[in-house]
Amino acid sequence: MNAGIILANTYHLELRPGSEIIQKAGGIHSFMNYDGPILTDSGGYQVFSLTKLRDKITEEGVSFKDPLSGDKHFFSPEEVIKIQERIGADIIMSFDECPPFPCSKEYMAKSVDRTLRWAKRGKKVHTKKDQALFGIVQGGDYPDLRQYCASELVSMDFDGYSIGGTAIGEPRLTEYHEVEITIPFLPYNKPRYLMGIGSLDMLFDGIRKGVDMFDCVLPTRLARHGSLLTRKGRINILKSVYKDDFNPIEKCDCYTCKNYTKAYLHHLMKCEESLGGRLCSIHNVRFLIRIMEEARKAIKEDKFLSYAAKILQDFGSERGF
């Protein structure tokens, strides 16, 4: 599908199969037989998204209950780096705290300081020099905290910088704002990564502001639930109008569109056959990657803004999803 990089997750891999197994296999590339670029997230987001499994967050780190075995796990910023070194991705992330939205300025300020201390602690123990380590900017919607967090991380000299704490339930305009107030404080000669973003409007908004990297579960999660991305907007393949539609999803170079009809995908999804979710995921991921390919080309030809505007217009939704 020509993905520039793929993402794996420290928390999930540590619980199963365990980073030692991956290390023993010769690292994540060898383990999953993929020699392209791989990034691991630190698990900081899982501390936020899996609140039910979280025991407590302290200065030292976070303790978790393993939902599979009931075992307790303790993630410190140092341990998270060590796990990621064993996993062996090309780019790894600092362990950060991702506070929920909304969040009081008092808590956010304390949280940002802790995220900065964790970033420093993690960087100190990072010895695998063929791995790039990124710092993660938090600070919510507070301009001064975002600036502070970004500047402090930059002074620590990371290999790249991530914008975290976005798309966690805040309003649309707040999301744009969070990128707006962070980007100016990150060096343009190092990668700037907007974490967890995948809707068209935010991808384009991020690109325009200078973001270099994105990752998102949205295309695959939508696919598994029957929502397919097309140039003319989203369609729900579960709808009965597709039961005898023997055309591909759309004009597209993906494996799914080259080989299967909407009627067949409709049938697979109705039956909850896992192949359905996989074929739909292939289309949605390729859809977004193709958009990114076109965006890069448009940038080189200096017509990115008109390109983005046209894509959003064709998609027929301001949000772009």
Add this chain to the structure above:
RNA sequence: GCGGCUAUGGUGAAGUGGUUAACACAAGCGGCUGUGAACCGCUCAUUCGUGGGUUCAAGUCCCAUUAGCCGCC
């Protein structure tokens, strides 16, 4: 021919006289943003086989009738 049992939505069914007929599945619609894949939300029987009756009030009680199932001759 006689006796017994059962009839509630597309389906499986709750409901033993008292406001808008439970729940599940199916169906339909929407959601999902650094992944706990197979999740969440909403909609979906003015009506209980049919026809009478009792009662202030009937899916619930009575009578008749129809259909299905079981048993006996």
